[in-house]
Amino acid sequence: MAEARFRKSDRIRLSRDYARIKESGKRFRTRHFLLNYQRSDGDGIRLGTVVSSRVRPAHKRNRCKRLIREYFRMNRSEIKGWFEFAWNHNGSGLDLVVVAYPGAEGLSFGELKQELNAGLEQEAGQVRKR
RNA sequence: CCAGGCGGGAUAGGCGGUCGCGGUUCCGCGGAAACGCGGGACUGAGGAAAGUCCGGGCUCCAUUGGGCAAGCCGCUGGCUAACGGCCAGGGGGAGCAAUCCCGGGAAAGUGCCACAGAAAAUAAACCGCCCUGAGUCUCGCUGAAUAAGCGGGAUUGAAGGGUAAGGGUGAAACGGUGGGGUAAGAGCCCACCAGUGAUGGAAGCAAUUCCGUCAGCUAGGCAAACCCCGGCAGGAGCAAGGCCAAAUAGGGAGACGCUUGAGGCUGGCCCGGCCGAUAUGUCUCCGGGUAGGCCGCUUGAGGGUUAUGGCAACAUAACUCCCAGAGAAAUGACCGCUGUUCCCGCUCAAACAGGAAACAGAACCCGGCUUAUUUCCCGCCUGGCGCU
RNA sequence: CGGGGCAUAGCGCAGAUUGGUAGCGCACUGGCAUGGGGUGUCAGAGGCCGCGGGUUCAAGUCCCGCUGCCCCGA
Numbered sequence: 276m277a278e279a280r281f282r283k284s285d286r287i288r289l290s291r292d293y294a295r296i297k298e299s300g301k302r303f304r305t306r307h308f309l310l311n312y313q314r315s316d317g318d319g320i321r322l323g324t325v326v327s328s329r330v331r332p333a334h335k336r337n338r339c340k341r342l343i344r345e346y347f348r349m350n351r352s353e354i355k356g357w358f359e360f361a362w363n364h365n366g367s368g369l370d371l372v373v374v375a376y377p378g379a380e381g382l383s384f385g386e387l388k389q390e391l392n393a394g395l396e397q398e399a400g401q402v403r404k405r
Numbered sequence: 406c407c408a409g410g411c412g413g414g415a416u417a418g419g420c421g422g423u424c425g426c427g428g429u430u431c432c433g434c435g436g437a438a439a440c441g442c443g444g445g446a447c448u449g450a451g452g453a454a455a456g457u458c459c460g461g462g463c464u465c466c467a468u469u470g471g472g473c474a475a476g477c478c479g480c481u482g483g484c485u486a487a488c489g490g491c492c493a494g495g496g497g498g499a500g501c502a503a504u505c506c507c508g509g510g511a512a513a514g515u516g517c518c519a520c521a522g523a524a525a526a527u528a529a530a531c532c533g534c535c536c537u538g539a540g541u542c543u544c545g546c547u548g549a550a551u552a553a554g555c556g557g558g559a560u561u562g563a564a565g566g567g568u569a570a571g572g573g574u575g576a577a578a579c580g581g582u583g584g585g586g587u588a589a590g591a592g593c594c595c596a597c598c599a600g601u602g603a604u605g606g607a608a609g610c611a612a613u614u615c616c617g618u619c620a621g622c623u624a625g626g627c628a629a630a631c632c633c634c635g636g637c638a639g640g641a642g643c644a645a646g647g648c649c650a651a652a653u654a655g656g657g658a659g660a661c662g663c664u665u666g667a668g669g670c671u672g673g674c675c676c677g678g679c680c681g682a683u684a685u686g687u688c689u690c691c692g693g694g695u696a697g698g699c700c701g702c703u704u705g706a707g708g709g710u711u712a713u714g715g716c717a718a719c720a721u722a723a724c725u726c727c728c729a730g731a732g733a734a735a736u737g738a739c740c741g742c743u744g745u746u747c748c749c750g751c752u753c754a755a756a757c758a759g760g761a762a763a764c765a766g767a768a769c770c771c772g773g774c775u776u777a778u779u780u781c782c783c784g785c786c787u788g789g790c791g792c793u
Numbered sequence: 794c795g796g797g798g799c800a801u802a803g804c805g806c807a808g809a810u811u812g813g814u815a816g817c818g819c820a821c822u823g824g825c826a827u828g829g830g831g832u833g834u835c836a837g838a839g840g841c842c843g844c845g846g847g848u849u850c851a852a853g854u855c856c857c858g859c860u861g862c863c864c865c866g867a
Contacts, residue, residue, distance in 0.1 A: 279424060288733060290867095291696080323733065332455080334766045341426095341737050348425065349738080384738060 281348040287323030287370060296323070296372050305394040307379040312358075315368035320355045322347045323372040326379075335380040343373050346388050357399035 287293060300313035315321070324343045326336040347354075359365050373391070382390070 281425070283427095286733080289697085290733070293733070325733075332765070337734095337766060338737085340733090345425080345738050 279348055279351075281322075281344060285319065285321055287321050287372065292370070293323060293325075293372065296370050300370070300372075303394065303398050305390050307376055307382065307390065308394070309374040309376065310391075310394065310398075311372040311374070313370045314362065315370045320351055320369045321371065323370070325372060325374040327374070327376050329377045330375065330380050339375045339379055342382070342384055342387050343375065343391075345384065346391055347371075347373075350388070350392065354395055357396060358402070361399045361403040363403075 287296070296311045296313045300311045302309060302311045304310070322344065324340045326339045328336075330336050330339060354371075355369065358369050359367060379387075
């Protein structure tokens with residue numbers, strides 16, 4: 276059950292971390308999201324959320340972040356599994372930044388889950404091939 | 406019953422379950438501590454939290470004055486910490502009415518008023534009207550005469566003068582109606598009415614209202630144009646500001662005295678004022694500061710109830726309550742049952758099935774304004790129709 | 794969260810000082826010149842000035858409220 280929690284230590288909170296992941300991490304897109312990720316030294320998996328300021332008004336931006344966090348909380352062990360398999364290395368960490376763009380505020384939780392699941396699984400598969 | 410006006414209030418669907426999040430605090434374990442892990446209790450968005458349009462608190466900066474410029478407000482009185490807000494009163498406008506909207510000064514000065522129109526603001530005089538009337542034509546008389554003179558008439562008549570009644574314009578035309586008067590006219594004079602100024606009295610704290618007297622006889626609009634009058638205000642904002650303080654770079658920093666005076670500051674500008682590179686002497690000290698962390702950070706012009714004063718806004722007193730404090734930023738996801746309203750389908754109707762239910766997220770804190778918005782409820786008032 | 798700016802023809806800009814029938818360049822349409830095109834030349838069309846109120850006789854311009862876009866401050 277501890278897998279389904281989401282504490283402060285599971286979040287990316289420093290602006291230099293965001294800058295580092297954006298600079299040296301890898302990225303890919305789905306229909307409504309841009310995902311940056313990078314292998315990290317720790318053994319955990321961390322999440323940062325960013326919503327475009329073109330998503331208006333403020334309460335819709337907040338809702339986007341909540342849904343992304345909720346998705347991450349429910350599926351973190353799966354995501355970790357995919358990337359550990361891709362890198363062929365158990366116990367490595369992952370920093371993940373999800374950027375939401377306009378249009379994302381209209382998604383339901385089910386639609387969001389489907390889109391992010393598909394995107395992440397596909398990306399992990401491509402990493403493994405290389 | 407229908408239509409309308411004003412004011413106030415409720416709600417932001419509810420209950421349960423599973424998995425989670427922020428804050429405070431307690432217990433257990435680990436640890437030198439910071440803290441970490443596990444568990445419990447309490448608690449966790451709004452009426453607009455919004456726009457950032459005003460006003461304050463709070464914080465730092467500036468503060469030795471003087472002058473200038475710029476800004477905002479504007480009927481009167483009150484309330485308030487303050488306001489561009491609120492309450493009461495007064496005036497003007499809209500409406501049958503309830504009610505709503507607006508507000509210093511145009512007689513201190515400057516400026517503007519396109520087009521049209523004679524003229525757009527100390528009135529002027531284009532047409533017109535009226536008077537005088539050179540000249541021209543004509544008639545009569547004197548005369549020999551068609552010369553000259555005298556007199557009369559006509560004129561679509563040079564020129565001079567009077568006048569502002571009328572002139573179709575314009576958003577707006579320099580009092581209105583009637584009478585007298587005159588060559589024609591005119592507040593030129595008179596009566597009534599409207600308006601202005603001065604002044605006397607009455608009511609009111611005042612804005613203002615009412616009743617008189619006198620005067621000149623009349624004064625266009627725009628200050629959300631400059632401006633005048635009265636009032637307000639130093640500047641910036643919690644990313645304010647304070648404390649701790651890695652890595653890296655660097656060897657300085659501060660105080661005082663004396664001389665030189667490049668340059669800089671004085672937060673709109675000027676006068677004025679102040680600091681001061683460099684060189685030199687003495688003394689003291691390890692500091693400044695980025696990442697990051699901590700504080701500021703929620704007990705406050707606070708909420709509720711009652712009483713008293715006041716038409717009211719509001720004030721005072723007593724009792725009582727503690728009600729988010731994050732920092733890449735907490736309230737969410739899924740499931741079950743269910744309330745209200747609306748839509749669609751079937752139906753005489755109902756039941757039933759399905760769908761929908763707003764605007765929107767605290768970021769230092771308050772008082773307002775403005776804007777967005779769901780479903781209703783209550784009270785008072787106005788007009789109309791019907792019945793008694 | 795706080796502070797500030799902009800919006801006018803399809804595009805880029807004037808006009809806002811001092812309110813009075815809104816213009817310039819490119820692009821567009823048509824005529825002429827050429828065998829045809831480019832180019833040149835002549836003519837024309839295209840705007841309720843971001844939206845809604847107010848002041849005024851009259852608003853792109855002055856005042857108030859919204860909407861959208863952009864910039865600055867750790």
